[in-house]
Amino acid sequence: MLLLSIETTCDETAVAVTENGRHVRTDQIFSQADLHAVYGGVVPEIASRSHVEVISLLADRAVAAAGISKSQLEGVAVSYAPGLIGAVLVGVNFAKSAALALGVPLIPVHHIRGHIAANYIAFPELEPPFLCLAISGGNTLLVDVRGYTDMRILGQTLDDAAGECFDKTARVLGLPYPGGAPIDRLAQSGRDDAYALPHPVAGDNPYDMSFSGLKTAVINLAHHAKQTGTPLDMPGLAASLCRTVSEMLVGRTMAASRALGYGKIAVAGGVAANSRIRRDFAQAAEAAGDRLFVPPLNLCGDNAAMIGCQGYYEFLAGNTAGPDLNAYASRPI
Numbered sequence: 350m351l352l353l354s355i356e357t358t359c360d361e362t363a364v365a366v367t368e369n370g371r372h373v374r375t376d377q378i379f380s381q382a383d384l385h386a387v388y389g390g391v392v393p394e395i396a397s398r399s400h401v402e403v404i405s406l407l408a409d410r411a412v413a414a415a416g417i418s419k420s421q422l423e424g425v426a427v428s429y430a431p432g433l434i435g436a437v438l439v440g441v442n443f444a445k446s447a448a449l450a451l452g453v454p455l456i457p458v459h460h461i462r463g464h465i466a467a468n469y470i471a472f473p474e475l476e477p478p479f480l481c482l483a484i485s486g487g488n489t490l491l492v493d494v495r496g497y498t499d500m501r502i503l504g505q506t507l508d509d510a511a512g513e514c515f516d517k518t519a520r521v522l523g524l525p526y527p528g529g530a531p532i533d534r535l536a537q538s539g540r541d542d543a544y545a546l547p548h549p550v551a552g553d554n555p556y557d558m559s560f561s562g563l564k565t566a567v568i569n570l571a572h573h574a575k576q577t578g579t580p581l582d583m584p585g586l587a588a589s590l591c592r593t594v595s596e597m598l599v600g601r602t603m604a605a606s607r608a609l610g611y612g613k614i615a616v617a618g619g620v621a622a623n624s625r626i627r628r629d630f631a632q633a634a635e636a637a638g639d640r641l642f643v644p645p646l647n648l649c650g651d652n653a654a655m656i657g658c659q660g661y662y663e664f665l666a667g668n669t670a671g672p673d674l675n676a677y678a679s680r681p682i
């Protein structure tokens with residue numbers, strides 16, 4: 350089944366053509382990162398406008414790169430939630446029009462389900478059930494993936510996402526946006542015990558997380574250093590932050606894995622690109638005897654191939670939508 354898939358939930362406009370879920374014919378991505386960099390974060394209005402400007406072009410390019418004609422497409426999958434509402438609306442409206450014009454089913458895909466599905470593309474042998482930690486710029490959650498379209502949230506952040514913690518601290522430290530990768534690079538030359546950072550505990554659910562206290566602690570450290578003229582050990586701070594975030598994520602994930610007993614752990618989302626987190630997961634999974642699935646870097650961040658992949662399984666489960674499909678800023682997985 351050939352699907353056209355659309356992703357516009359944040360600052361990447363992406364269109365892919367996938368075949369029977371896991372085979373990617375083409376994955377076209379236009380990143381807006383440069384447009385937002387000067388502001389130090391995503392400006393929703395600019396994001397929406399840029400999606401409008403490039404989406405038709407990108408869709409034409411995707412069909413050409415896939416080596417097919419539009420009439421061969423058998424469905425249109427779209428990320429309909431969660432995300433910046435104006436940005437999501439652009440993708441949803443484009444997908445509705447395309448599905449109507451082509452006379453094919455419209456398939457709504459939850460963005461986080463898409464991130465999880467990136468693992469199906471990278472690992473053809475992976476099948477549910479498994480445990481997945483989804484860590485991105487806007488979401489951080491531990492998911493029991495019982496089936497392709499049957500998921501249960503075990504725990505989640507009660508405030509900021511892990512990516513937000515990296516992005517906001519990076520901005521205060523004068524690093525470019527998005528800040529996760531620059532912090533990761535800086536951390537390579539730093540000592541991870543240079544600063545003692547807090548490990549906030551979040552409520553009664555042992556799988557819930559909290560990152561806003563950690564973010565505030567790093568920002569306060571930076572402000573204090575500036576006010577007192579004390580030099581900051583930037584690589585050390587970056588390494589200490591990566592270590593703390595990693596410990597918070599890996600500890601909870603391994604505890605959930607023991608409780609579930611699937612023996613299979615997947616990690617997904619932009620923050621899964623972090624080298625410290627990847628290394629710590631590799632060590633922890635090996636020690637526990639669990640199989641670990643972490644997608645390559647190009648499938649960690651936002652892309653449309655993952656939406657096409659999950660869209661295939663949503664279609665098989667009968668999850669299609671009519672022209673009244675709406676976009677949502679937040680929506681349960």
Ligand code: KG4
Binds near residue numbers: 359529533619621649
């Ligand atoms: O999945 P994604 O592309 O977009 C969302 O769906 O949110 O994730 C973007 C997030 C940003 O917060 C970015 O700073 C973070 O992923 N990120 C990283 C790294 N590369 C990207 N965070 C930590 N280490 C990295 N190497």
